[in-house]
Each structure stands twice: as structure tokens, then as C-alpha cells.
Amino acid sequence: MKRKLITKKDAVIIAVITVVSAALLLAGKTFAVRGERAVISVDGKVYKEISLSSVSKKTQFSLDNGVVITAENGKIYFSQSDCRDKICVKTGEISKTGEAAVCAPNKTVIEIKGADRADSIITY
Amino acid sequence: MLSAVALTLSFLEGLIPVSAFMPPGAKAGFSNIATMFAASSMGFVPASAVTLIKALFAGVTRGPTAFVMSFAGGMLSTVVMYFLFRFSKNTGYMLIGIASALSHNFGQLAAACVMTGNAAALGYAPVLIISGIVTGAVTGSVLRAAVPALLKLEKTLVGKGEG
Numbered sequence: 001m002k003r004k005l006i007t008k009k010d011a012v013i014i015a016v017i018t019v020v021s022a023a024l025l026l027a028g029k030t031f032a033v034r035g036e037r038a039v040i041s042v043d044g045k046v047y048k049e050i051s052l053s054s055v056s057k058k059t060q061f062s063l064d065n066g067v068v069i070t071a072e073n074g075k076i077y078f079s080q081s082d083c084r085d086k087i088c089v090k091t092g093e094i095s096k097t098g099e100a101a102v103c104a105p106n107k108t109v110i111e112i113k114g115a116d117r118a119d120s121i122i123t124y
Numbered sequence: 125m126l127s128a129v130a131l132t133l134s135f136l137e138g139l140i141p142v143s144a145f146m147p148p149g150a151k152a153g154f155s156n157i158a159t160m161f162a163a164s165s166m167g168f169v170p171a172s173a174v175t176l177i178k179a180l181f182a183g184v185t186r187g188p189t190a191f192v193m194s195f196a197g198g199m200l201s202t203v204v205m206y207f208l209f210r211f212s213k214n215t216g217y218m219l220i221g222i223a224s225a226l227s228h229n230f231g232q233l234a235a236a237c238v239m240t241g242n243a244a245a246l247g248y249a250p251v252l253i254i255s256g257i258v259t260g261a262v263t264g265s266v267l268r269a270a271v272p273a274l275l276k277l278e279k280t281l282v283g284k285g286e287g
Contacts, residue, residue, distance in 0.1 A: 044241020100244035
């Protein structure tokens with residue numbers, strides 16, 4: 001039997017994957033909360049932690065590996081990188097808990113984390 | 125021969141201004157059509173060879189990170205598509221295309237996690253899954269349309285002793 005382009009079973013599988021992943025993506029976007037801290041890691045080690053809420057002015061960090069990271073208005077992003085693909089720069093601003101921007105060539109990662117356990121006070 | 129096709133496709137793909145409407149890191153993956161053809165009609169070794177040559181090309185043009193990323197994604201994708209072509213007669217081209225696109229993305233993310241020493245790269249997964257479904261469906265469909273022509277071409281070349 002010749003292989004088909006698509007079978008009924010395939011169509012169902014594709015539809016399910018699409019719906020589930022789209023739902024997860026939307027849910028992730030909808031329920032994401034503004035993060036408190038940005039953690040910059042280089043080569044798996046924490047390089048710097050920035051409290052996003054306390055950054056009032058535009059602040060730039062130049063790393064020695066050719067990456068420039070900018071933080072402003074509770075957001076942070078790769079503003080410059082000497083890598084070829086620039087995926088990190090194209091990722092753009094991140095600000096919500098769980099979001100990340102990665103520059104694989106320079107082994108640099110920015111992650112947004114929730115409030116520090118120490119200073120997170122929940123009031124009911 | 126096929127590797128040349130893969131490289132040409134991946135070069136042409138670079139010319140398409142996709143960045144405007146594609147998420148960061150996403151690509152159309154046209155060169156996978158060549159890998160898929162190799163996996164479906166020639167076997168695992170030729171398909172892996174295409175993948176390796178593609179990765180070497182990426183390494184030469186875009187640096188060592190690109191080589192690792194391309195090879196990790198490419199090999200995982202090749203294994204997945206080969207097994208589907210070999211052992212699952214009922215799976216259509218479109219689903220195989222999607223499976224190979226998703227495994228390609230996953231392999232690359234895993235490589236990125238290892239290289240950065242950080243699991244954060246997985247944050248790119250949701251958008252890449254969506255784009256993988258779309259591009260995988262396209263590459264699978266194109267392959268289906270191209271298979272008869274490619275088989276004919278292969279026969280001619282092999283017949284002339286140039287294959």
C-alpha cells in the first residue's frame with residue numbers, strides 16, 4: 001500500500017497536538033505574572049540577579065563575552081550580542097515569571113523569576 | 125547530491141525574510157525535505173550523512189554553536205523520521221513531517237540547555253511547537269509531492285553511474 005499524505009488517524013493526532021499546544025501557549029500568556037527578579041547566568045553559573053521592580057532608569061550591563069543586556073521599566077532584554085544568529089536579541093523584552101531569553105553561542109541566559117522568598121509577603 | 129539539495133534549500137530559506145512574522149529561532153526547515161527523502165527512500169545512513177553535512181555547513185558558516193544545534197536537532201529528527209518511515213506504514217507524510225520538525229526543535233533545545241548549562245531554553249518550546257506543526261506539515265506535503273520526481277532523478281543518476 002502506498003503511503004498517504006494524511007490519514008484520518010493522522011488528522012486527529014495533528015488536531016489534538018495543535019489544540020493542546022495552542023491552549024498551553026495561550027494559558028501561559030494569559031496567566032503569566034510580572035516577575036520580580038531577572039537572573040542572568042553565563043555558562044550555567046549565576047552572573048547577576050537584578051530586581052526588576054527597583055530598576056527605575058534604563059540600565060545596561062555589558063558582559064565580557066560580547067553580550068549587552070538592558071533593563072528598563074520592569075523589563076529586560078538582550079540589546080546587543082556578537083553572536084551570528086541574534087536569536088537572543090530577536091527574542092525581545094521579557095518581564096513575566098518563567099520567561100527566558102537565551103543566547104546559546106555566548107552561553108548566556110536571562111530568566112525571569114518570581115519574587116524572592118525572603119521579601120515576598122502575601123497579604124490576605 | 126542530496127546534501128547539495130539540502131544546503132541549497134537551507135540557503136534559499138535564509139533569503140526569505142521570515143523574521144518579521146516568525147518567532148525567534150523558528151525556521152521553515154526546507155532542508156529537512158532532503159533529509160526526509162533520504163530517510164524514506166535511501167535508508168538511515170544516507171539520511172544521517174545529509175544531516176551531518178548540513179550541520180558541518182552550518183558550523184562553517186555560522187560557528188560551532190550552529191553545528192552542535194543543527195546536528196543535535198538533525199540527528200534526533202532523522203532517527204524519528206526513519207523509524208516512522210520504516211515501521212509505520214500507516215503514518216502519512218504530513219504527520220511524519222510534523223514529528224520530525226518537533227523532534228528537530230526538541231533536539232536543538234536540549235542542545236541549547238546543555239550548552240548554556242541551564243534549562244531556561246525550554247521556554248522557547250511552546251512557540252516552536254506551534255511553528256513546528258506548521259512547517260512540518262508543509263515540508264511533509266512538499267516531500268509527498270516531490271517523491272516521484274526525486275525517485276526518477278535518483279534512478280537516472282544511479283543508472284549513469286553518478287549516484
